[in-house]
Amino acid sequence: xxxxxxxxxxxxxxxxxxxxxxxxxxxxxxxxxxxxxxxxxxxxxxxxxxxxxxxxxxxxxxxxxxxxxxxxxxxxxxxxxxxxxxxxxxxxxxxxxxxxxxxxxxxxxxxxxxxxxxxxxxxxxxxxxxxxxxxxxxxxxxxxxxxxxxxxxxxxxxxxxxxxxxxxxxxxxxxxxxxxxxxxxxxxxxxxxxxxxxxxxxxxxxxxxxxxxxxxxxxxxxxxxxxxxxxxxxxxxxxxxxxxxxxxxxxxxxxxxxxxxxxxxxxxxxxxxxxxxxxxxxxxxxxxxxxxxxxxxxxxxxxxxxxxxxxxxxxxxxxxxxxxxx
Numbered sequence: 001x002x003x004x005x006x007x008x009x010x011x012x013x014x015x016x017x018x019x020x021x022x023x024x025x026x027x028x029x030x031x032x033x034x035x036x037x038x039x040x041x042x043x044x045x046x047x048x049x050x051x052x053x054x055x056x057x058x059x060x061x062x063x064x065x066x067x068x069x070x071x072x073x074x075x076x077x078x079x080x081x082x083x084x085x086x087x088x089x090x091x092x093x094x095x096x097x098x099x100x101x102x103x104x105x106x107x108x109x110x111x112x113x114x115x116x117x118x119x120x121x122x123x124x125x126x127x128x129x130x131x132x133x134x135x136x137x138x139x140x141x142x143x144x145x146x147x148x149x150x151x152x153x154x155x156x157x158x159x160x161x162x163x164x165x166x167x168x169x170x171x172x173x174x175x176x177x178x179x180x181x182x183x184x185x186x187x188x189x190x191x192x193x194x195x196x197x198x199x200x201x202x203x204x205x206x207x208x209x210x211x212x213x214x215x216x217x218x219x220x221x222x223x224x225x226x227x228x229x230x231x232x233x234x235x236x237x238x239x240x241x242x243x244x245x246x247x248x249x250x251x252x253x254x255x256x257x258x259x260x261x262x263x264x265x266x267x268x269x270x271x272x273x274x275x276x277x278x279x280x281x282x283x284x285x286x287x288x289x290x291x292x293x294x295x296x297x298x299x300x301x302x303x304x305x306x307x308x309x310x311x312x313x314x315x316x317x318x319x320x321x322x323x324x325x326x
Contacts, residue, residue, distance in 0.1 A: 010193070010196070010197050010200065013193060014190075014193055014197075017186065017189055017190060017193060020186075021182065021183075021186035021189075024182045024186075025179060025182060025183065028175050028176075028178050028179040028182060029179070031171070031175045032172055032175040032176060032179065035168045035169075035171040035172040035175055036168070036172055037100075038164065038168045038171075039164075039165050039168030039169055039172065040100070041095075041100050041101050042161045042162075042164035042165040042168055043161070043165050044095060044100060044101055045092075045101050045105055045157065045161045045164075046157075046158055046161035046162055046165065048088060048091070048092050048095075048101075049105070049109070049154050049157045049158045049161060050154075050158055051088060052085060052088055052089075052109060052113075052154060053151060053154035053155065053158065055081045055084050055085050055088070056081075056085070056112075056113070056116065056147070056150055056151065056154065057151065058077070058081050059077075059078055059081035059082065059085070059116070059120075060116075060143075060147045060151075062074045062075075062077040062078045062081060063078055063120060063123060063139060063143065064139055066078065066123075066127070067123060067127065067132065067135045067136055067139050068136075070127065070132070075124075078120065082117070082120075085113055089106070089109065089110060089113065092106050092109070093106060105157050105161075108153060108157065109153070109154070109157065112146075112149065112150040112153050112154070113150070115146045115149075115150070116143070116146055116147065116150055119138065119142050119143040119146050120143070122138050122142075122143075123135045123138050123139055123143060126138060204236065205236070208236035208237075208239075208240070209236075211228070211229070212228065212236075212239075212240070212243075215228045215243075219247070225251065226247075227244055227247075228240040228243045228244055228247075
């Protein structure tokens with residue numbers, strides 16, 4: 001595997017790790033936001049149900065007091081409680097439209113409030129007619145039954161919202177814990193991947209470079225037969241093969257140069273031997289020529305003497321005549 005392929009694969013694994021970690025954190029963040037939103041909605045519904053329960057209880061007491069004592073102040077308290085309940089229900093309905101509360105709970109509360117209002121209207125009509133006994137029967141029978149159901153329903157909604165808030169908090173804690181575990185796992189995986197990349201880089205680049213440096217030192221000392229051993233099909237392995245081929249070629253050329261140098265030295269020695277032999281021959285020939293010249297000169301002198309003897313003129317008489325004439 002080439003170094004480029006290793007780098008690409010490592011980078012791909014790193015990108016997958018980052019993408020996976022980001023996706024996990026994004027999912028956990030979404031779940032955490034959903035749990036927080038659900039818990040907030042549950043707390044809002046719980047708070048609203050408790051307030052409505054308070055005003056319903058206040059209205060029930062005002063209705064009973066109005067029937068018993070027929071005080072207009074209690075009628076005003078009933079009207080005020082109805083107005084407050086209407087405002088609370090309007091706020092709850094706006095929360096439902098904004099997605100911050102449950103529409104089912106609102107429908108149940110509206111049903112309870114509607115039943116109570118219907119019974120209150122009956123009581124009001126009877127009280128306006130002066131039928132106090134009839135109004136007391138309605139309050140003691142139908143109205144109290146509806147009031148009891150209303151209070152129970154509101155308490156049920158409140159308890160359910162408390163449970164939903166607790167469950168949302170647990171979900172949020174679990175999601176936060178998962179997010180932390182995901183972050184820790186991502187950091188550990190990134191650390192492991194970093195170590196693997198560092199070891200890969202060391203084995204692919206640093207270690208071959210160290211071997212290459214040691215090999216170059218041996219080459220610098222003149223050990224051309226040393227082989228660069230870097231196994232594998234990576235770039236460094238191909239580089240080592242090329243270096244070995246190059247050194248093999250250089251070694252072969254050095255051997256050829258050495259053989260040519262030896263051959264030239266041998267030819268130079270033969271030429272020198274021929275030169276010495278030629279010099280000896282020339283010297284002998286010169287000596288023979290000198291001897292021949294000396295012999296020729298001696299023969300010429302001898303022949304000259306013979307001519308003089310023939311002519312009867314001795315060398316001494318001639319000198320004497322030369323002396324007298326001088």
